[in-house]
Amino acid sequence: MDLSKAFKVFNEDGDGYISTRELQAVLGKLGLSGGSEIDRVEKIILSFNLNLDGRVDFFEFKDMMRSVLV
Template structure:
């Protein structure tokens, strides 16, 4: 979603634009200084692994000790909760097909034009088959995406 031109690099501009589309305004210079530490030497932006590293605050996903592990889990939970709120526009605790469609439209993704595809996306992660994605289903989906791509 962030790599609009498909070059497998996410620039500061790409990231800033995506965050703005989602209504999450970020100061460009602060964003730039934050991600510079995660860009490999010689690159103009983040590769996928760099983006994952940025998401995890540059920390490895290894359990160093119980306190650190508990902190990472609570930070991950907080991050996922914030991401969920972006999709759950009405704040009812569920992501409907319409809400997902709105976010996809904001991101300029072609899937947003076809409600059948959006409903299929919901169905694919909707474990209790209520036609909506709750926070636990969202969390499971996000964790499986991060695990399968790392």
Template sequence: MEAERSLSRRASSSSSFRLRCPSLNSVRLRRVFDIFDRNHDGIITVQEIHQALTRLGLETDLCDLDSTINSFIKPGNTGLTYNGFVALHQSLDQTLFGLDLEEKAEEEEVSQDESDLTEAFKVFDEDGDGFISAQELQAVLGKLGLPEGKEIGRVEKMICSVDRNHDGRVDFFEFKHMMQSVVVRSS
């Protein structure tokens, strides 16, 4: 119970924790799962989750995390499968926000999607100037341990691929357009 209280204090301060658009949840959760699954074995350990959260600057107590996650790990597994990760997310969503699925469906999805995108944009826009530069993107990719974060040339190509006004950086509207096109293609 203490673990849930400490997690609820941290999670309730971030509106981006809660993914309210049901149609996008599975895509988003799969991406998060894949980021946490550092060795790509289809299982994420408590240690992998702890390391990813720490790299993102989110302080977590390993013991609290372990006690919260342990009940979602199937006997014989060393960590969470994707289905266990989804069950954990749903449980935390219910515990921290107290809404059932019917209430979620009634919420206004468009404004929440915009809010989720704004929160995601802020993760990349480290200096808060309203733009994502190649250096900022490289820093975030590096924190996540992704190989793209090691090569500025690849990062610059990523920026160019969504930079519609060719100013060498990505503004919120370019980011939003990119995210919407990724979601459409993934669905």
């Protein structure tokens, strides 16, 4: 899987970070029930946001994908 392409799907505005809103939008498009609940999306962001800036950068995204794919 090309993670840089996957990251671009999540990073809709192209700023290099996945925001809560962007993650919620993609999860919703995928039909995942948790995507509609902002509290759950915020918890996902927080669990992978190592530098605590409230967003997921590419390196944090890689860790997030590794945990999902394992």
